[in-house]
Amino acid sequence: MNPLIELKNVSKIYTIGRNIQVLALNNITLQFNVGEFVAVSGPSGSGKTTLLNLIGLIDVPTQGTITLDGNHISMNGLAQLHRLRLQNIGFIFQSFNLIPVLSAYENVEYPLLLTDLSASERKKRVEQVLAEVGLSELANHKPRELSGGQCQRVAIARALVNKPKIVLADEPTANLDSVTAQEILQLMAKLNQEENVTFIFSTHDPKVVQLARKIIQLRDGKVEQIVMQDNNTVENRKELQGDRPDQPVTKHHRQRGKTKSSANRH
Ligand SMILES: Nc1ncnc2c1ncn2[C@@H]1O[C@H](COP(=O)(O)OP(=O)(O)OP(=O)(O)O)[C@@H](O)[C@H]1O
Numbered sequence: 474m475n476p477l478i479e480l481k482n483v484s485k486i487y488t489i490g491r492n493i494q495v496l497a498l499n500n501i502t503l504q505f506n507v508g509e510f511v512a513v514s515g516p517s518g519s520g521k522t523t524l525l526n527l528i529g530l531i532d533v534p535t536q537g538t539i540t541l542d543g544n545h546i547s548m549n550g551l552a553q554l555h556r557l558r559l560q561n562i563g564f565i566f567q568s569f570n571l572i573p574v575l576s577a578y579e580n581v582e583y584p585l586l587l588t589d590l591s592a593s594e595r596k597k598r599v600e601q602v603l604a605e606v607g608l609s610e611l612a613n614h615k616p617r618e619l620s621g622g623q624c625q626r627v628a629i630a631r632a633l634v635n636k637p638k639i640v641l642a643d644e645p646t647a648n649l650d651s652v653t654a655q656e657i658l659q660l661m662a663k664l665n666q667e668e669n670v671t672f673i674f675s676t677h678d679p680k681v682v683q684l685a686r687k688i689i690q691l692r693d694g695k696v697e698q699i700v701m702q703d704n705n706t707v708e709n710r711k712e713l714q715g716d717r718p719d720q721p722v723t724k725h726h727r728q729r730g731k732t733k734s735s736a737n738r739h
């Protein structure tokens with residue numbers, strides 16, 4: 474089976490002004506399969522947001538190729554990127570990004586207004602997904618009438634309402650206290666299992682990282698290692714594994730390639 478997402482030798486260079494270049498991702502090769510639950514971790518500046526933006530088709534690589542569900546992502550087709558993003562990807566943001574004047578229900582319904590679904594089909598979908606995140610009772614509340622954790626549940630419902638194959642979340646728990654952060658992650662893990670949606674989220678929080686089944690550790694724009702965990706507990710943490718989940722659990726996986734400093738010299 475083909476991977477859902479494949480990055481091959483992907484690099485991202487940001488250019489600031491005329492002369493300054495920042496190598497944010499350095500020759501990354503990664504695969505993600507349907508239904509994976511993946512954390513991207515690493516120090517500030519290691520490239521987490523850049524990686525999620527590329528997977529989410531918000532940005533394009535400077536070098537290398539990205540394939541999403543068999544579609545080769547090209548730099549030329551902005552309309553294609555937009556269509557693929559709408560059809561395949563849901564986003565969850567650190568600061569929730571809810572529309573303050575809309576109720577929880579209306580915030581979740583919002584992405585469906587861009588589709589051809591009828592009003593009754595939209596209602597069915599919104600009610601179903603609000604029930605899945607445990608917010609049916611609060612559907613008419615505006616964001617200011619909800620706690621941070623409840624706001625993030627609305628955002629998760631909104632990310633899922635279009636039935637995407639992939640949900641991307643950049644630091645989804647950074648604005649939440651640690652108990653609520655764990656609850657939100659448990660909810661994401663439950664939805665991942667029930668709906669078989671691929672979740673890829675970034676985090677600084679070691680407790681949140683431990684809930685992932687696969688951890689991609691970035692450093693200086695490179696994959697430092699990939700850690701596979703058989704289930705969500707630290708106790709059951711397994712040996713480190715290569716980047717193909719169907720390979721036997723064996724050893725640390727390190728990406729080879731030019732270092733940041735040597736690549737910068739070219
Ligand atoms: N738009 C941009 N223009 C120039 N440089 C950028 C831009 N976005 C990111 N960078 C640089 O690229 C590198 C990777 O940044 P990125 O935001 O991906 O890191 P991060 O791991 O998400 O960090 P954090 O944990 O602080 O969110 C950093 O050196 C950063 O300064």
Ligand SMILES: [Mg+2]
Pocket residue numbers: 521522523643
């Ligand atoms: Mg970031």
